[in-house]
Amino acid sequence: MKNKLTYLLASSALVASYASAEIVLTDDLSAYGYIDASYSSASDLGNINGSVAEFELGFAFSPVDSPWSAVSEISFKDGSAGRDAEFETVTISYAYSDELSFTVGNILSYQGFEAFDATGLYQFSYQGYGNSDVYSARYAYGVSADYATDAYGAGVWVGQTADDLSIELFFQYTGVEGLTATAVYADDPTYTSYNFWVSYEIDALTLAAEYVNNDFGAVEDEIYMLLAYYAMGDAGITFRYSTGEFGGFDFDRYTISPSYAFSDNVFGLLEYSFDDVDVLGEDTQLAAELIFSF
Amino acid sequence: MKTSIKFKILLAATCGTLFVSTLPAQTVSRAEYSALLKRVEALEANLQMTRNLQMESLAAEAVGKMPETTVAKQDRGSLIDDVVQRIQSKEEAANYPWMESQKWTTIRKGMSQERVIAILGEPTLDEPSLHKRKDRVFTWQGRRVATNKRVEGIIRFYKGEVIEIEPPAM
Numbered sequence: 001m002k003n004k005l006t007y008l009l010a011s012s013a014l015v016a017s018y019a020s021a022e023i024v025l026t027d028d029l030s031a032y033g034y035i036d037a038s039y040s041s042a043s044d045l046g047n048i049n050g051s052v053a054e055f056e057l058g059f060a061f062s063p064v065d066s067p068w069s070a071v072s073e074i075s076f077k078d079g080s081a082g083r084d085a086e087f088e089t090v091t092i093s094y095a096y097s098d099e100l101s102f103t104v105g106n107i108l109s110y111q112g113f114e115a116f117d118a119t120g121l122y123q124f125s126y127q128g129y130g131n132s133d134v135y136s137a138r139y140a141y142g143v144s145a146d147y148a149t150d151a152y153g154a155g156v157w158v159g160q161t162a163d164d165l166s167i168e169l170f171f172q173y174t175g176v177e178g179l180t181a182t183a184v185y186a187d188d189p190t191y192t193s194y195n196f197w198v199s200y201e202i203d204a205l206t207l208a209a210e211y212v213n214n215d216f217g218a219v220e221d222e223i224y225m226l227l228a229y230y231a232m233g234d235a236g237i238t239f240r241y242s243t244g245e246f247g248g249f250d251f252d253r254y255t256i257s258p259s260y261a262f263s264d265n266v267f268g269l270l271e272y273s274f275d276d277v278d279v280l281g282e283d284t285q286l287a288a289e290l291i292f293s294f
Numbered sequence: 295m296k297t298s299i300k301f302k303i304l305l306a307a308t309c310g311t312l313f314v315s316t317l318p319a320q321t322v323s324r325a326e327y328s329a330l331l332k333r334v335e336a337l338e339a340n341l342q343m344t345r346n347l348q349m350e351s352l353a354a355e356a357v358g359k360m361p362e363t364t365v366a367k368q369d370r371g372s373l374i375d376d377v378v379q380r381i382q383s384k385e386e387a388a389n390y391p392w393m394e395s396q397k398w399t400t401i402r403k404g405m406s407q408e409r410v411i412a413i414l415g416e417p418t419l420d421e422p423s424l425h426k427r428k429d430r431v432f433t434w435q436g437r438r439v440a441t442n443k444r445v446e447g448i449i450r451f452y453k454g455e456v457i458e459i460e461p462p463a464m
Contacts, residue, residue: 264423
């Protein structure tokens with residue numbers, strides 16, 4: 001009888017784990033992504049455009065107890081220059097240790113306080129006038145080596161443009177609680193970029209400052225940005241001011257954006273931005289955005 | 295013996311399910327999927343009921359074989375319940391260590407993700423949060439072995455430290 005009870009215990013444990021299983025792809029494979037739906041206008045409310053700005057679907061493959069892992073993200077954008085779908089991060093990584101890892105594939109540039117994906121932004125738009133992304137690089141194919149500890153991180157990325165090498169160097173300091181300081185240098189046959197940013201969190205307040213310098217030869221960008229985000233429970237408000245020269249024009253851009261996290265995977269915001277650009281004149285933009293992540 | 299045969303059939307069905315689950319995936323329509331899901335849920339409920347009955351039956355059999363002097367007749371009922379509860383408790387502890395309420399009382403704000411996992415085990419879900427002051431959400435989900443009640447516990451982190459705890463309602 002004791003054997004029967006032991007047998008029962010072992011077998012029922014197997015059944016129990018099956019009976020309670022959630023919808024899982026596999027132990028090693030997970031899927032994630034988000035949908036970014038937005039309405040935005042330029043200059044007047046009569047010109048509001050609504051669209052699914054992006055639908056991103058990613059798969060992360062991380063076998064247990066293996067130093068190898070892979071990530072594949074596909075982004076579907078609404079009419080982005082005729083390319084409806086494109087790769088974002090598509091990488092194979094090898095973790096040599098907890099601190100050191102090597103990656104090959106389509107990798108996001110180290111540049112930028114402002115995240116590439118909408119899920120990482122404090123507001124709807126980028127800091128350049130007319131919602132322009134001010135960084136000289138985003139996704140590109142190459143190899144990288146990254147080293148990270150609790151106090152700092154460092155990385156080098158090497159890619160190729162035409163027949164020449166393209167390089168990015170990255171250093172980040174996080175040794176003081178709440179403080180993140182980052183420096184990035186990029187050297188490419190078509191540009192040279194310096195990017196410095198620092199952010200500091202004190203209780204509900206986040207302060208950030210950024211400097212971007214892109215030398216494209218014929219044109220040189222030089223942009224300064226200040227941002228303040230204040231969290232009030234699930235709500236928050238962002239104030240941003242950016243100024244400098246971008247695309248050959250001096251500009252000032254002011255943004256205010258209240259936001260609300262409806263849950264861990266639903267986030268909405270409103271944005272008002274005002275541009276004052278030399279030669280091009282003034283412009284006002286409004287936006288409403290709802291993001292659902294999964 | 296009757297119980298033993300039932301149990302063998304149950305075990306064979308489980309093995310069969312495991313075998314089928316290794317076959318290559320085939321495309322099914324949404325309606326077929328929904329229908330299959332309903333059938334699986336019904337089977338799971340039946341399975342749970344059968345398991346509970348088996349446990350009670352085996353425990354009763356074990357108690358019945360004991361000498362009359364060992365257990366008084368009036369105590370046999372409570373002894374069977376006690377054996378069943380112990381088996382279910384062991385099964386739950388083996389499969390869902392986080393279902394022990396005491397463990398949740400030791401979780402504190404400021405604890406690291408590693409410390410939380412060491413106490414509760416790996417979460418069922420590890421997801422990012424869109425909230426600007428929460429960056430990871432660990433969710434533990436499962437069903438109580440004895441009651442089949444679905445329970446869920448959630449812990450939210452910001453920069454690697456616990457900021458919110460939602461213990462499961464056991």
